[in-house]
Amino acid sequence: MRLNVPSPLVELASDRIARQHLRLYLKRDDLIHPDLPGNKWRKLKYNLRAAREEGHSTLLTFGGAYSNHIRATAAAGRLFGFATIGVIRGERHLPLNDSLAFAAAQGMRLVYLDRSTYRRKSEPDVIIELHRRFGDFYLLPEGGSNAAAVRGCAELPTEIDQAFDVICCACGTGGTLAGIAAGLRPRQRALGFSALKGGQFLRHEVERLQSETYGTTKGDWAIAYDFHFGGFARRTAVLDEFISEFTDGHGITLDRVYVAKMMYGIFTLAERGEFDKGTRIIAVITG
Structure with a gap:
């Protein structure tokens, strides 16, 4: 399997950014692999190694019905020879949406937990019951964020040979930011944007x-907590317009759940003067 690592780094030609005397680069982690883009591969890399070393043949993880982590875990199972189980929040609905249909097509077994039990998914009695039902498995947390994931994400800044001052990423569970921040050099800082x-x-x-x-x-x-546009996976006309203008101007369609909110936040903070003139910014495009 071919992975595009290190992922490309490209400077964004933007009058809005140039007017603020800033430079903005895109770390195109979305191009790492079609089925394992961005932070998904970085979070899974050392987890897959640990699962193999510990002798596991099955991965079990959690997610909502539209979870990119569920999709990526299912794809990783197919690519690296693991059986996969996806524990989905809420009730089963047919037909499956595109995300769950993709996961099922990769061979993932989809099971469902009612929302009250799902909220307790990390508690020992719930995990014990899952083991009783499914036997041995390597447990991946929701979103894939654990120590192994942090170590994978910490490698991202070390790939960048362009000098920079600030590196930005979207935040859902905190794992990507935790890793990126740990991998920084002196006088560099990381800024996460909560989705x-x-x-x-x-x-x-x-x-x-x-x-x-x-x-x-x-x-x-x-x-930064002010660019969620109403909550997780929520959208507004302002966000949709920004995505459309970005696509027209740069030929890149931004993921509206995470990346578009981060990019909107970067542009807004830039125009507010929150970055010193001359600041070199990296935006991680996770896909």
Whole structure:
């Protein structure tokens, strides 16, 4: 299997950015692999290695009905020879949506948990019952964020040979930001953009994941909470217009759940003067 790693880094030609005397580069992690784009591959890389080394033949993970992590885990199972089980929040609905249909086509077994049980998915009694039903498996958390994922994401800044000051990523579970921040060099900082309304809990999650991985917190990082557009997977006419204009201007269609909100946030902060003149910004395009 061929992976496009290191992923390409390209400068974005934008009058809106140039007027603020900034430079903006796109880290095209969406081009790593068609079925394992961006942070999905980085989060899975060391988890797949650990599953193999521990002798597991099955991966089990959690997600909502439109989860990109479910899709990626299903694809990784097919590509690397693991059986996969996706535990989906809520009731089964037929026909399957595109995300779940893709996962099923990769060979993933889809099972469903009612929402009250799903909220307790990390508690021992729920995990024990899943083992009783499905036997041995390697457990991946929802979103794929754990210590192994953090180590994978920490490799991203080390791939960048262009000098930069700030690196930006979208935040859903905090794993990507935790890793990127840990991989920074001195005088570099990371800025995450929460895709969730009420995402202030992400600060604790980033700290927890870094401590779990390294025994301490690392890097200079912060999270912007004001660009969620109403909540996870929510959209507005303003966001849709931004996506359309970005596609027309740069030939890249932004993922509306995560990446578009981050890019909108970068442009907005730039025009507010939040970045010093001359700042070199990296935006991670996770797909």
